Amino acid sequence: PRRPDCPLDKEELGNKTWGLLHTIAAKYPEKPGSTDKKTMSEFFTLLSRIYPCEHCAQDFREDLKCDPPKLECREELSQWLCRLHNKVNKKIGKEEFDCSKVNERWRDGWKDGSCD
Ligand code: FAD
Numbered sequence: 127p128r129r130p131d132c133p134l135d136k137e138e139l140g141n142k143t144w145g146l147l148h149t150i151a152a153k154y155p156e157k158p159g160s161t162d163k164k165t166m167s168e169f170f171t172l173l174s175r176i177y178p179c180e181h182c183a184q185d186f187r188e189d190l191k192c193d194p195p196k197l198e199c200r201e202e203l204s205q206w207l208c209r210l211h212n213k214v215n216k217k218i219g220k221e222e223f224d225c226s227k228v229n230e231r232w233r234d235g236w237k238d239g240s241c242d
Contacts, residue, residue, distance in 0.1 A: 136179050136182070139178065139179060140179070140182070140214075143177070144211060147207055147211075148204070148207060148208075148211075148228070148231070148232040149232055150166075150169075151200070151203045151204040151206075151207045151232070152200070152204060152228075152229070152232040152233035153200075153233075154166065154199075154200045154203045154204075155199075155200060156199055156200045156201075157199065158197060158198070158199065158200075162197075163197040163198075166195060166197055166203070167194070167195060167197060170190055170195050171190065173186075174186040174187045174190055175187070182214075185214075185217070189210060189213060193206075193209075193210070195207075204228050204229065204232070204233075205225055205228065207228075208223060208225035208228045209225065211223065212225070
């Protein structure tokens with residue numbers, strides 16, 4: 127196994143970034159104000175400009191253009207992000223994630239209590 131204190135490769139960067147993004151979506155307000163929506167919209171735009179994997183960032187910008195973030199409430203944003211992530215999963219040959227489980231995975235923990 128690779129040492130834990132090495133520079134991030136594409137996989138580790140992606141894994142950690144998805145963790146941050148899904149957690150941000152899981153904590154997004156249920157009733158966002160206009161400032162919340164604007165901040166989140168700008169965050170995705172800016173991240174897609176600076177994401178430090180150039181070919182990933184290019185596709186990310188295209189995806190955002192075709193399917194911009196759904197910002198009306200937490201559930202919408204979480205589901206939108208799950209679909210975006212699944213698009214990447216599909217592209218790189220990874221299994222698709224069941225988006226009905228996104229709150230268990232990123233907010234509440236599994237129903238069997240294994241995260242408690
Ligand atoms: P990850 O895909 O990193 O997922 C982490 C965890 O999230 C999984 O273990 C699972 O529990 C959960 N999860 C999986 N799918 C979903 C979902 N749909 N919704 C919610 N939770 C989910 N890599 C490339 O090779 N080419 C690219 O073009 C590319 N583009 C990327 C664009 C972005 C914006 C990001 C953030 C990453 C990108 N990556 C890309 C990296 C890639 O998506 C993976 O992060 C990387 O391959 C490591 O995969 P992983 O197996 O650790 O799981």
